[in-house]
Amino acid sequence: MASKLDISFLTPEQNEARKEFNIYAPHCFVYILRCAGGVLYTGISNNPIQRFVNHCNGTGAKFTRSFPPKELVFIQNYHFRADAAKIEYKIKQLTRQQKLEMIDANEPSIPDIFRLKRP
Numbered sequence: 001m002a003s004k005l006d007i008s009f010l011t012p013e014q015n016e017a018r019k020e021f022n023i024y025a026p027h028c029f030v031y032i033l034r035c036a037g038g039v040l041y042t043g044i045s046n047n048p049i050q051r052f053v054n055h056c057n058g059t060g061a062k063f064t065r066s067f068p069p070k071e072l073v074f075i076q077n078y079h080f081r082a083d084a085a086k087i088e089y090k091i092k093q094l095t096r097q098q099k100l101e102m103i104d105a106n107e108p109s110i111p112d113i114f115r116l117k118r119p
Contacts, residue, residue: 006057009056010049013112013113014113014116017113018047018049018050018053027046027078028045028046028078028079028083029044029045029075029077029078030042030043030044030075030087030091031044031052031075031076032073032099033052033055033064033069033071033072033073034071034073035063035068035070036067037067039067040073040096040100041055041063041064041069042088042091042092043060043088049113049116052116068118071118072115072117073107074102075114
């Protein structure tokens with residue numbers, strides 16, 4: 001029997017948005033998570049709220065099982081997955097300092113629905 005996902009840290013609005021994202025919608029998001037120990041994890045998803053939940057529950061990437069996510073600190077929307085994948089690759093090539101500067105520059109533009117934090 002599969003264990004139930006813990007979504008208790010989501011606001012009601014975030015939970016509704018998580019359920020409403022259409023997997024066939026023509027968009028994809030590049031995101032960065034701040035994980036345990038301050039480590040940064042970069043990924044792409046068409047449903048970033050659900051993906052954050054998956055990472056928090058240990059069903060996301062192997063990396064986030066070792067370094068559980070604390071908060072979503074960066075997000076950008078792209079119409080095509082290929083574009084998002086190119087940006088994800090470029091971000092992964094940046095130094096930690098460059099990523100932190102990019103996060104700081106983008107922080108004010110993160111919509112409230114994506115201000116995800118794990119308790």
